[in-house]
Amino acid sequence: MSQYVSRLAGTLAAPPRLRLPGGHHRKPRRIAMLSVHTSPLHQPGTGDAGGMNVYIVELAKRLAAINIEVEIFTRATTGGLPPSVELSPGVLVRHIDAGPYEGLAKEELPAQLCAFTHGVMQAWAGQRPGYYDLVHSHYWLSGHVGWLAAERWGAPLVHAMHTMAKVKNAALADGDTPEPAARVIGETQIVRAADRLIANTAEEADELTRFYEADPAKTAVVHPGVNLDRFRPADGRAAARERLGLPQDAFVPLFAGRIQPLKAPDILLRAVAVLLDEDPSLRAKIVVPVVGGPSGSGLAKPEGLQKLAARLGIADVVRFRPPVGQDRLADWFRAASALVMPSYSESFGLVAIEAQASGTPVVAASVGGLPVAVRDGRTGILVEGHDPAGYARALRRLIDEPGLVDTMGAAAARHAQGFGWDTAASATADVYTAAMHEHRRRVRSHHG
Numbered sequence: 001m002s003q004y005v006s007r008l009a010g011t012l013a014a015p016p017r018l019r020l021p022g023g024h025h026r027k028p029r030r031i032a033m034l035s036v037h038t039s040p041l042h043q044p045g046t047g048d049a050g051g052m053n054v055y056i057v058e059l060a061k062r063l064a065a066i067n068i069e070v071e072i073f074t075r076a077t078t079g080g081l082p083p084s085v086e087l088s089p090g091v092l093v094r095h096i097d098a099g100p101y102e103g104l105a106k107e108e109l110p111a112q113l114c115a116f117t118h119g120v121m122q123a124w125a126g127q128r129p130g131y132y133d134l135v136h137s138h139y140w141l142s143g144h145v146g147w148l149a150a151e152r153w154g155a156p157l158v159h160a161m162h163t164m165a166k167v168k169n170a171a172l173a174d175g176d177t178p179e180p181a182a183r184v185i186g187e188t189q190i191v192r193a194a195d196r197l198i199a200n201t202a203e204e205a206d207e208l209t210r211f212y213e214a215d216p217a218k219t220a221v222v223h224p225g226v227n228l229d230r231f232r233p234a235d236g237r238a239a240a241r242e243r244l245g246l247p248q249d250a251f252v253p254l255f256a257g258r259i260q261p262l263k264a265p266d267i268l269l270r271a272v273a274v275l276l277d278e279d280p281s282l283r284a285k286i287v288v289p290v291v292g293g294p295s296g297s298g299l300a301k302p303e304g305l306q307k308l309a310a311r312l313g314i315a316d317v318v319r320f321r322p323p324v325g326q327d328r329l330a331d332w333f334r335a336a337s338a339l340v341m342p343s344y345s346e347s348f349g350l351v352a353i354e355a356q357a358s359g360t361p362v363v364a365a366s367v368g369g370l371p372v373a374v375r376d377g378r379t380g381i382l383v384e385g386h387d388p389a390g391y392a393r394a395l396r397r398l399i400d401e402p403g404l405v406d407t408m409g410a411a412a413a414r415h416a417q418g419f420g421w422d423t424a425a426s427a428t429a430d431v432y433t434a435a436m437h438e439h440r441r442r443v444r445s446h447h448g
Helices: 002-013 051-065 106-125 139-153 165-170 181-193 202-212 236-244 265-278 280-285 296-300 304-311 326-335 350-357 388-400 402-419 421-447
Strands: 030-035 069-075 084-088 091-096 134-138 157-160 196-199 219-221 253-256 288-291 318-321 338-341 362-365 380-383
Touching: 030 051, 030 106, 030 139, 051 069, 051 084, 051 091, 051 134, 051 421, 069 106, 091 106, 106 139, 134 139, 134 421, 139 157, 139 181, 157 181, 157 421, 165 181, 165 202, 181 202, 196 202, 196 421, 202 219, 219 421, 236 326, 253 265, 253 326, 253 350, 265 280, 265 288, 265 304, 265 388, 288 326, 304 318, 326 350, 338 350, 338 388, 350 362, 350 402, 362 388, 380 388, 388 402, 402 421
Parallel strands: 030 069, 030 134, 069 091, 134 157, 157 196, 196 219, 253 288, 253 338, 288 318, 338 362, 362 380
Antiparallel strands: 084 091
């Protein structure tokens, strides 16, 4: 403890760096970013890797571009990984040994948090006091480590939930497993401990207050960004279909994401079955790609979706494809007539913005952040509820009015321009600055 006190005293006795010329508060020089359960080096769309991976990688790179160094701590998932890897200039990924490398489900990770925290502390012990100006944790598992680390280092904690147990449990898919009580308790503790909370949308900020009694003054809304260099209309639908071997004149409703009940790819398949029942002639001109791998509670029955397609009698029009890299994914978006997102809950729905940036309209559930991501009637169609017939009607509209796919697609690409990562990084840096200022004020009043 005395070592902690002397370190803290060293931090407090450091020369005052509060204000820059012009009266601005100082932004951090180096932050520790925590991503326990998903490595920024993993392929999104596999296992537990998804939108959050993309979020962390892109945010870290853009923060480095505005002179905030980022060190990302993540759990080593294979043996023989170097302790640290430079992801890009100013962004370092540190691999922490915590638990067996392979085959550990997200649900089993709480038991490894102690080992993970130990690894984070070891990495820090070799540095001078005040090495990290701030801790930014992603998802509740990281929040627990972040809470301890921030307290130990005398640094502020900024936390992003990404998803919340109470919100997920309030909108469960049939047969999906509720989030455990331990997670609810953990999230409640983190909300209380964090200096600042980052929410993807105003609705998520409201949910933090409503479900977790978060202080609205501590909560900032920062929309995630999209890589607009990668996700853009490029050379258009025809060329993308050529590259992917899709028929030029087909209607192509695409599902892209992790295959699990929460994301509800089954609703797209059921909607297609409804369409084909109503109009058997569509069978010759509809192709339904499902791009992604089983994940989370979907791993219990990984072939469930293929069996459903066979049971519905539509296996001939559905094409299952494994997860693909980001550049290839952009091609799938360009090739599609529409991206379909029937999710039961979605904190933001990054793929909705990626598809729109690629010039493709989105048919999505009116849940979570999707009404922010998709402009109903202009860049896509929002569907209330999860009745496959509702999705069938939305898709039918796009089939019956062929010009709609192009006009909505063009509007979608324009809409997505407002979601660049530079904007997100600069807003996040402002949150960091406010958290540091607040933290210093609190420490001063505490010691005053």
